[in-house]
Amino acid sequence: MSALTTTADGFTLRGEPFRIISGALHYFRVHPGQWADRLRKARLMGLNTVETYVPWNLHQPAPGTLDLEGLLDLPRYLRLAQEEGLHVLLRPGPYICAEWDGGGLPAWLTSDRDIRLRSSDPRFTDAIDGYFDLLLPELAPFMAAAGGPVIAVQVENEYGAYGNDAAYLKHLEQGLRRRGVEELLFTCDQADPAHLEAGSIPGVLATGTFGGKIGQSLERLRAHQPQGPLMCTEFWIGWFDHWGEPHHVRSADDAAASLETLLAAGASVNIYMFHGGTNFAFTNGANHDHAYSPVVTSYDYDAPLAESGDPSPKYHAFREVIARHAPVPDEPVPAPSPKLPPTTVTLDRRTPLLDRAGELGVPVHSREPLTMEAMGLRAGFVLYRTTLPTAGDGVLHFTHGVGDRAQVFVDGAPAGVLEHEHHQESLTVRAPRAGARLDVLVENMGGVNYGPRIGDDKGLLGPVSFDGVVLREWDAHPLALNDLAPLADATPDATRAGPAFHHGTFHVDTPADTFLALPGWTKGQAWINGFNLGRYWNRGPQRTLYVPAPALRAGANELVLLELDATVTSRALLTDTPDLGVEKI
Structure with a gap:
């Protein structure tokens, strides 16, 4: 039986009135060494719940497999959330959007052009069934019915913006139930009547996604669903960036005023994002309207908790709003994390890519x-x-x-x-x-x-x-560049043009967060101690890459840059200040 149930206008949790005050915190966008820190800061802002997607494409790199290691150790993340006293909204997809590579759908599946994605095509649903057969048993101990933190599970994601295959949605609902998920199920769609109609499932709670026009959005949600809790499952308080665009921000005052309106109406909320994190390695998504537009490495999202885990003005403003509607811990707001002293890294060794490609693939x-x-x-x-x-x-x-x-x-x-x-x-x-x-x-x-x-x-x-x-x-x-070990024999080389791996070492006394700045470099990928920080590009807006403290070690550290074009310098900088670009408000 579900621990979380609905009433005519709200939720009860184990029989007591309950309002969900949640924030999105994607484990796969945060270094595992920092999960506990981010979850603690979520609780201290006044959240009682965190939400996360589950990226199918990383958890199942090939059919019949399941990866729950390192950055993908979802059971550990759920355990840490519970230890922090937080509930969890789980959004396993199969499609997640999330500005994530392929929307979370695995390339081994989408490469089959005969499959109708996100539909009741048996070839698609069979693949989902195979994935859920492996994933859901691993998560069963963390469901509320088993005493775990997961109180609700989402079916698909904003499906009304994509299709209207009711049989597909029903297959997912029944598939979750057959595999032992007793928790409350919900859908979420943009607060548009047509989207809500196409994306909803009879008997499953419908929720909305919106960042403004709070009153109108709640009215549309209520018109679609005359009874039950009003919930904004994605309350957009910032936005993401594409390469070549300004950096998107939303003022703390404006976002806090909308949050106040939402909570004053009695609605539940999931703040998207509470903490955005980073599209490490090759995980960023892209949009394609009139043209292809890839998303940058940072997923800071102008969130209350910045990419580096520091509370922003929005954190303080949201905490004040939440305190007017729900208990907030009587503990100090966390201070910004220590930062590494500014450090110059000399990249004095080089491995040409065109000459060594045969060793890498x-x-x-x-x-x-x-x-x-x-x-x-x-x-x-x-x-x-x-x-x-x-x-x-x-x-x-x-x-x-x-x-x-x-x-x-x-x-x-x-x-x-x-x-x-x-x-x-x-x-x-x-x-x-x-x-x-x-x-x-x-x-x-x-x-x-x-x-x-x-x-x-x-x-x-x-x-x-x-x-x-x-x-x-x-x-x-x-x-794939998952392993740079074949490049360990890089040699001194002053050449600065052409695709090449540039290597440098630097010393750290005490590991701390830092930001990699690359003035004079053009475009490429960066690794520290083998940890793939993501893409850099002088096109901007992003000018620094976040380096999580757990990626560093006391003593010698190695920086590797795959510079694709050319550089006018042999130096990189580790700085104590992020630069996400010129802001677009």
Whole structure:
């Protein structure tokens, strides 16, 4: 029996009136060494609940597998939440959106173009069933029915904005129940009558997602669902950023005023986000409206708890609002975390990528270029290699373009860049000789996470021709870059152009949070002690990468940058202040 139940206008928890005051805190966007800290700060702001999505694509990298290690140790996260006295809203998808790579749907599934995603297509529901068969037994001890912290579970996610397959939603509802989930089930949709209608399930609590127009949104929710709790499952208090845009913020006063209106109406709330965290490694998503737009590495979201875990003005403002409607712990607000003293890192060793790609990924030979998905690569890069048939100038044409950014080299010399977001498919190159080597380094910048283009292919998307002659016989090197051990023999090299791994060491007395600033560097990926911090790009808005203290160690530390273009310096800076770019209010 569910511990959390509904009344005509609210919730009861184990028979007592209860209002959900929750905040989103995605375990997979926070270093595991900092989960306890972030959960404590959630409680101290006055939250009684935290919410998290569950990213299918990371937990199940291949059919029949389940990864619950490290950053994906969801059972440990749930245990820590319970130890902190917090309840949990669990949102297992299968689709999560979340500005997350592919909306959380695994590439091994979305690469099958015959499958109708997010539908009652048996090929899709069979895959979900296989995943839930492995995941849900692991989570059973953490359900409220077993004395755990999970008091409610979401079915799908904003489905009304995507489809209207009632049989699909029913399959998910019944599948959760069959696997022992007794807790309250809920759906969430944008507060639009059509979305609420298409995304709801009879007998399942419908909730809304909105950041403003509180009164109107609650009225629409009540019109759709005449009885039951009013709940905003995503109360948007900030926003996310794309590369090349300003940094989005929302004033603390404005967000707090909307929170006051929401709570004064008697509604329950989940603040999205309480703490945004970081899209570490290759996990960011992308949007595709008129053009492809990838999301940046930081998922700070202008949240009450900043990316580095420091309380922001919004934290203090929200705490004051919550205190007018619910008990808030009589404990001091946490102070900002210690920061590493400013440190300069000299990157004095270099490993050229084009020369060493064979050591980082087993080459795949094909007559025509294969997509990343066809090679079983979820994220990262592919280096495609073939030869040009003739000498001289010619137009290199990529049928159907590239996904998502391609750097072209002829006999190792840079020849141009093509970007998906600019719909580029051709460029003029010069072949110094017949048989010149053509290298095309393609970066997957993040899978679309919203709308009909989820699962779009990455890599080279069709045949490639040079002056009308189709190029055949390709060697492709998939570069997941999960292990940089083959590059341990990097040597001193003053060259600063061309894709290469740049290595440097620095000393730390006491590990503490810091921010990696890269003035003079262009675009690439950064690792500290093998921990993938994410992408950097001088396009902005983001100018620093967050470095969590647990990624550092006392003594010697190693910084590795994969610089894709060129740098004018051999130095990087560790600073005590984040720079997420010029703000757009």
